[in-house]
Amino acid sequence: MPDTVRVRFAPSPTGYLHVGGARTALFNWLFARKAGGQFLLRIEDTDKARSSEEHVQVIIDGLGWLGLDVDEEIVYQGAGITRHQALADRLLAEGKAYEHEGAIWFRMPDEEIAWVDAVYDRIAFQGSDIKDWVILRSDRSPTYNFTVVADDLEMGVTHVMRGDDHISNTPKQIAVYRALGHEPPTFVHVPMIHGPDGKKLSKRHGATAVGDYRKEGILPEAMRNFLALLGWNPGNEQELYFTIEELVDAFSIERILKKAAVFDLTKLEWLNGQHISRTPPDALFALIETELPDKGVHVAALGRERVLHAVEVQRERARTTHDLAHRVGVRFNAALIERTPKADTLIAKDRNAFRAALAAVHERLQTVDPGRWEPEHLEQVLRDLADELGLKPGGIFQPIRVALTGDTVSEPVNVLLEVVGKTESLERIEAAREW
RNA sequence: GGCGGUAUCGUCUAGGGGUUAGGACGCAGCCCUCUCAAGGCUGAAACACGGGUUCGAAUCCCGUUACCGCUACCA
Numbered sequence: 001m002p003d004t005v006r007v008r009f010a011p012s013p014t015g016y017l018h019v020g021g022a023r024t025a026l027f028n029w030l031f032a033r034k035a036g037g038q039f040l041l042r043i044e045d046t047d048k049a050r051s052s053e054e055h056v057q058v059i060i061d062g063l064g065w066l067g068l069d070v071d072e073e074i075v076y077q078g079a080g081i082t083r084h085q086a087l088a089d090r091l092l093a094e095g096k097a098y099e100h101e102g103a104i105w106f107r108m109p110d111e112e113i114a115w116v117d118a119v120y121d122r123i124a125f126q127g128s129d130i131k132d133w134v135i136l137r138s139d140r141s142p143t144y145n146f147t148v149v150a151d152d153l154e155m156g157v158t159h160v161m162r163g164d165d166h167i168s169n170t171p172k173q174i175a176v177y178r179a180l181g182h183e184p185p186t187f188v189h190v191p192m193i194h195g196p197d198g199k200k201l202s203k204r205h206g207a208t209a210v211g212d213y214r215k216e217g218i219l220p221e222a223m224r225n226f227l228a229l230l231g232w233n234p235g236n237e238q239e240l241y242f243t244i245e246e247l248v249d250a251f252s253i254e255r256i257l258k259k260a261a262v263f264d265l266t267k268l269e270w271l272n273g274q275h276i277s278r279t280p281p282d283a284l285f286a287l288i289e290t291e292l293p294d295k296g297v298h299v300a301a302l303g304r305e306r307v308l309h310a311v312e313v314q315r316e317r318a319r320t321t322h323d324l325a326h327r328v329g330v331r332f333n334a335a336l337i338e339r340t341p342k343a344d345t346l347i348a349k350d351r352n353a354f355r356a357a358l359a360a361v362h363e364r365l366q367t368v369d370p371g372r373w374e375p376e377h378l379e380q381v382l383r384d385l386a387d388e389l390g391l392k393p394g395g396i397f398q399p400i401r402v403a404l405t406g407d408t409v410s411e412p413v414n415v416l417l418e419v420v421g422k423t424e425s426l427e428r429i430e431a432a433r434e435w
Numbered sequence: 436g437g438c439g440g441u442a443u444c445g446u447c448u449a450g451g452g453g454u455u456a457g458g459a460c461g462c463a464g465c466c467c468u469c470u471c472a473a474g475g476c477u478g479a480a481a482c483a484c485g486g487g488u489u490c491g492a493a494u495c496c497c498g499u500u501a502c503c504g505c506u507a508c509c510a
Contacts, residue, residue, distance in 0.1 A: 010510095011510095012509090012510050014510090044510060046509095046510075101508090102508090103508050104508095105508095120440075120441095123439070123440080124439090125438070125439070126438080129437075129438055129439095129506095130438080130505095130506085131506080133507085133508090134507085134508045135508095136508085137508040138508065139508080141508085143507090143508070143509085143510090144509070144510045145510090147510095148510090163504090164440070164441090164503085164504070165503085165504050165505075166504090166505085167439060167440065167504070167505075168438075168439060168440090168504060168505030168506075169505070170439095171439095189440090191440095191441080191503095192503070192504080194502095194503080196445095196446080198502065198503085199502090199503085200503075200504090226447095229447065229448080229459095230447070231447095233447085233448060233449075235449080236449085236458095237448095237449075237457085237458050237459075239447090239448095239458085239459055239460090257448085258440080258441060258442095259441055259442070260441075260502090260503065261446090261447065261448090262445095262446060262447075263446095263447095264446050264447060264460070264461090266446080266460065266461060267446070267447065267459080267460045267461080268460095269460095270459090270460055270461085271460085273472085273473095277472085277473075316472060316473060317471065317472045317473085318472095379469090382469085383469090386469090392469085393469050394469045394470075395469090396469085397469035397470075398469070398470065400469090401469080401470065401471095407470090407471090408470060408471080409470055409471040409472085410470070410471070411470095411471080411472085412468090412469070412470085412471095413469060413470080414469085
């Protein structure tokens with residue numbers, strides 16, 4: 001049998017998929033795909049108290065969302081308990097382990113244990129520095145460092161790629177491989193992901209589960225792109241990877257860093273914006289479709305094309321899909337308009353001018369033939385009007401923008417008018433004259 | 436404490452004996468422009484510290500410091 005690459009992601013089902021775990025899974029998957037090998041999933045469910053079907057499902061959903069497909073059937077660690085016990089008994093019989101107070105303890109060899117890590121190069125420990133440790137508890141349940149070895153062996157894992165918090169466990173595991181008569185696999189320890197305070201990312205840093213980012217409107221391709229660049233880089237200055245294939249092509253274990261990275265939410269959002277603005281409107285529409293009714297946007301009544309157009313116009317400004325949904329919502333449901341402080345400032349600066357501008361605009365826009373209610377013509381009409389009024393274009397564009405959105409920021413006003421539509425635009429302008 | 440690991444702008448990172456130490460996010464300014472975004476240009480911003488090796492160290496070696504991990508009959 002050719003030694004094809006076989007890697008695994010082995011989370012314990014704690015109820016969510018941590019971004020650190022997701023990044024580790026991504027690296028494993030990328031490596032497997034690049035090598036034409038297999039990516040396996042093993043659920044470390046030996047801790048029954050913390051495990052449940054739902055928890056497992058959350059992990060599977062998270063991996064699926066990220067596009068990391070698993071090649072073989074999921075392995076549940078708990079299912080191998082008799083095998084683990086037999087292996088421990090074998091070590092006991094061979095004198096490589098001993099019984100004490102009912103538990104089976106592994107006898108650590110008194111020699112140097114070293115390996116060439118694919119990321120860290122050579123790492124060495126003295127066996128004498130490591131205490132003997134329990135492999136089978138007195139209730140006959142196996143412990144972590146033992147089951148990992150037993151299962152990686154059983155699954156034919158060739159490369160153990162995991163967080164560098166496992167470096168200190170590695171000599172124990174290597175000793176078990178040897179006691180069992182096997183060569184250890186290649187170890188690939190990847191650096192941790194830290195929070196902004198430099199400490200291991202945890203719940204007090206806010207969102208740490210990939211599910212949280214999904215809920216917050218992050219695109220899976222953006223999350224992947226971002227995670228891939230945490231602790232790895234392609235060796236050139238490319239940062240934008242719009243497809244998972246590009247990532248597979250670029251990925252290599254050699255370029256995994258040794259240093260922990262800080263999770264930078266701002267950069268994730270920027271990246272997400274980059275992805276959103278390059279995602280086709282209909283794909284974006286599919287993502288926000290379920291949010292729209294809650295925002296009072298009824299697609300059937302408006303016509304799908306109109307909503308799609310609004311999505312297209314807004315996508316280059318949105319950083320999350322929620323952001324996008326909200327912007328689209330405001331265009332079709334006046335009840336969603338909330339005046340921003342900047343808008344209030346603009347109005348308060350010269351309320352009479354604001355109202356006068358809107359009055360003139362309202363009067364002029366009314367005369368526009370509905371058939372000519374399109375950006376180019378609208379811009380001409382408004383510029384002409386500004387001229388007549390002796391105003392700079394901004395003198396009327398800005399009041400319209402505020403009237404239509406409650407904000408001083410939007411797409412170009414002529415486009416905005418088109419998106420909102422003639423009737424609704426006129427109503428909003430009329431209403432804003434009371435502000 | 437012991438053992439192991441890490442150390443380039445605030446953050447993600449490139450580089451690696453002789454460089455104006457490069458890019459990206461963010462920040463500031465300018466351009467574009469009806470605002471914003473996008474884009475373009477510019478700016479502020481880094482080799483943790485101390486020794487050594489060397490003609491020359493951010494780069495190699497040692498030490499210190501800081502941080503991280505392991506040190507469970509958790510995983």
